[in-house]
Amino acid sequence: MKKVVYLVALAVLFGCAKEEKKKAYELDLDLTGEMMQVNTQTVIQDEANANNYYSKVDSLTKYGYGYKIVLPDSLKEKNLKVIISADVKETESVTGEFIISINEPNMNNLYWGNRPVGAQVKDLNAWKPYKDSIIISSTQNPKKNSHLYIFNSKFSGGGNFCVDNFKVKIIKQ
Numbered sequence: 001m002k003k004v005v006y007l008v009a010l011a012v013l014f015g016c017a018k019e020e021k022k023k024a025y026e027l028d029l030d031l032t033g034e035m036m037q038v039n040t041q042t043v044i045q046d047e048a049n050a051n052n053y054y055s056k057v058d059s060l061t062k063y064g065y066g067y068k069i070v071l072p073d074s075l076k077e078k079n080l081k082v083i084i085s086a087d088v089k090e091t092e093s094v095t096g097e098f099i100i101s102i103n104e105p106n107m108n109n110l111y112w113g114n115r116p117v118g119a120q121v122k123d124l125n126a127w128k129p130y131k132d133s134i135i136i137s138s139t140q141n142p143k144k145n146s147h148l149y150i151f152n153s154k155f156s157g158g159g160n161f162c163v164d165n166f167k168v169k170i171i172k173q
């Protein structure tokens with residue numbers, strides 16, 4: 001039976017303008033004691049709505065907004081299902097993706113996975129709801145000092161990859 005052990009669904013790109021701005025620009029803001037925001041420099045104000053903020057990257061910026069999560073021991077050596085949901089928009093090429101990795105403090109990769117949004121999103125210049133998941137096996141999630149990183153990226157192609165309302169849920173299988 002699946003058991004939801006860890007809900008880190010964050011609406012950090014939601015909310016009122018004042019609150020959003022504060023959160024968006026406080027680097028490494030530790031929201032729960034167990035997670036931080038990463039790549040907050042990619043968060044910009046929405047041209048169409050001054051109350052809204054979202055993450056925008058191109059193939060030069062590469063690394064977009066996301067989360068660094070301290071993996072508790074209770075989740076190590078377990079199969080984890082990581083569920084990602086967001087609103088996404090591509091402007092020229094649908095090459096954006098979500099990256100999921102587990103890293104030791106020296107950034108040695110214990111796990112690396114990706115989910116290209118092109119599998120679901122075909123249209124350009126329109127915000128689309130996106131949801132996908134990835135399974136990390138227990139062997140890829142060893143009992144070591146580690147963090148789980150989840151962020152968006154664009155490594156190739158023209159234009160911008162935009163992400164809003166980025167939420168993550170981790171389920172122990």
Ligand SMILES: [Ca+2]
Binds near residue numbers: 014052053164
């Ligand atoms: Ca937003």
